[in-house]
């Protein structure tokens with residue numbers, strides 16, 4: 001049977017204990033669903049928990065609450081062999097291409113490692129050929145296979161990270177700031193490439209980024225996160241044109257435009273106020289400190305998700 | 320005599336390893352004046368980081384070798400100094416914010432301790448004073464609970480939080496040149512805007528000069544007074560931000576500006592991108608570095624390095640299309656004030 005959703009996340013929680021009775025609420029009651037072949041963009045403030053969502057989905061972190069349902073199967077608690085199987089279906093492209101590539105292996109070895117572990121390709125020669133093909137697919141050349149990560153630029157390393165993730169033929173890929181380290185022309189190539197691969201390999205993406213203009217090109221739907229919670233989620237065309245949450249509005253207003261006269265004359269309306277601490281969170285809207293419309297209710301009652309349009313939900317008391 | 324605070328001339332940097340020599344920087348010239356921001360943009364791998372790290376002499380030598388050129392700062396050619404001689408410039412006169420915050424923070428030392436050690440190595444202040452400055456800087460870059468950040472380890476911070484720690488660290492030394500290598504790449508736009516403001520404020524208050532590397536053309540538009548576009552180890556176009564954004568002359572600059580996704584307007588099926596990949600710097604092309612991807616490439620481009628043409632005062636471009644002998648007329652596809660580049664008659 002064809003499920004409507006490839007991945008469903010309900011009330012996901014990930015807390016980090018910091019000692020002395022303090023807990024950091026990195027992901028706090030997050031729910032969303034992704035259809036097969038769809039790309040959900042996940043944007044938000046640095047430190048709001050995007051990477052943690054991605055890592056928890058892939059079970060690199062143990063969730064502290066909620067459910068993760070993959071193709072109808074509750075995978076929140078699976079372990080052992082089934083978990084290893086799932087690892088080939090679900091892959092992650094990391095934010096930090098420096099830290100995530102083994103410095104003692106050549107790029108070729110890094111890419112073919114996944115093939116080997118998962119017994120893809122009949123023999124070494126076939127795997128080498130596949131590795132070359134993967135490298136070329138991400139815009140590197142086969143000469144690069146014998147070089148070590150430190151000999152590459154940031155962008156080249158990110159391509160290598162993408163090749164490694166794709167090596168095991170995944171169906172769901174978490175792209176964590178996968179293109180933030182790249183210059184715009186390569187960014188455009190990689191976005192086009194990720195979109196082609198989506199068609200070709202029938203991939204579904206959770207696309208984490210903070211560059212809203214990039215997310216707009218690749219995502220059908222967008223979720224905006226703020227301090228561990230999703231504050232707005234909906235069709236990309238809706239969210240970009242009619243942002244409903246004050247934080248989303250602030251985000252869209254802060255995107256710098258490629259026009260020096262305009263940028264230099266702009267008096268930027270910085271969002272004032274302290275960023276609320278994610279440690280030992282109290283009830284209330286977490287954006288209240290920086291929100292120009294905050295009322296007493298906002299500071300004390302956590303807002304629920306409300307529908308504001310077709311496939312468009314917002315957590316804000318004003319609506 | 321040069322009036323510039325920093326002047327880099329004909330800089331060539333290579334990396335030697337067992338297989339050969341990567342010619343990462345191949346003849347770069349630029350200067351930086353007091354209190355100005357120079358933006359440095361260009362294709363990934365084109366040598367931006369290597370260039371600025373060479374200015375600070377941060378590349379381990381070997382494998383890196385400065386093959387030619389000079390880096391004159393305050394009358395001293397840094398290219399000729401040894402590590403000991405450089406030490407009095409690094410951190411104090413020049414501070415750098417790295418692209419990869421994680422590898423530049425010590426994972427086993429708490430944030431506060433690292434920052435304090437660094438600060439006290441460069442400035443003669445007491446422990447308590449250092450802590451005060453650090454907490455103020457952490458607040459200034461928009462981190463909540465500076466006190467808790469102070470006592471945490473780097474790996475417990477998010478990518479963006481680490482980056483802000485790095486920025487606070489670099490700025491606490493009040494350097495005369497701040498080199499920022501993609502400092503806001505990991506940050507969301509509201510924090511990015513905040514940090515760009517902090518840097519601009521520092522620049523105004525302390526007359527700091529900034530070299531700002533980024534691939535975000537919006538950020539460059541906001542920050543840079545002047546702009547240098549690099550490709551395959553060379554600066555192929557430079558000028559004021561207005562020159563480069565409104566009247567770009569180099570085909571690579573056109574591609575770069577064209578592939579910038581925008582927030583407004585229709586979403587096209589595909590983003591515009593420059594086909595192909597940059598040349599391998601093990602064996603750099605004989606002629607123009609961009610020739611293999613350039614739709615205007617002529618015979619001469621493949622065989623000879625294009626000379627630098629000054630198309631307007633301070634606006635310099637390395638492209639054969641601008642040579643007085645070139646007969647091809649080209650209409651730049653982008654740029655608010657772009658005009659036809661007329662082909663000239665044979666001289």
Ligand SMILES: Nc1ncnc2c1ncn2[C@@H]1O[C@H](COP(=O)(O)OP(=O)(O)OP(=O)(O)O)[C@@H](O)[C@H]1O
Nearest residue numbers: 016026046047048049050051052475476477478479
């Ligand atoms: N292992 C850990 N231990 C304690 N706290 C952690 C750990 N990993 C992450 N955190 C904290 O959890 C929060 C969310 O971090 P996360 O890395 O998910 O943010 P992010 O949204 O990906 O940010 P960025 O855009 O900067 O990468 C942050 O406050 C971070 O400091």
Ligand SMILES: Nc1ncnc2c1ncn2[C@@H]1O[C@H](COP(=O)(O)OP(=O)(O)OP(=O)(O)O)[C@@H](O)[C@H]1O
Nearest residue numbers: 151152153154155334343363364365366367368369
């Ligand atoms: N230690 C090294 N050994 C060999 N080659 C190197 C080394 N460091 C850098 N390179 C090469 O030098 C060239 C320039 O690298 P650099 O890091 O300066 O690029 P960049 O312009 O900063 O790119 P990005 O935007 O991706 O950070 C690249 O081709 C890279 O592969």
Ligand code: SF4
Nearest residue numbers: 607610613620638639
């Ligand atoms: S010199 Fe020739 S190949 Fe190079 S950018 Fe100009 S036209 Fe293109």
Ligand SMILES: [Mg+2]
Nearest residue numbers: 050051095478
């Ligand atoms: Mg992250």
Ligand SMILES: [Mg+2]
Nearest residue numbers: 154367368418
């Ligand atoms: Mg770099």
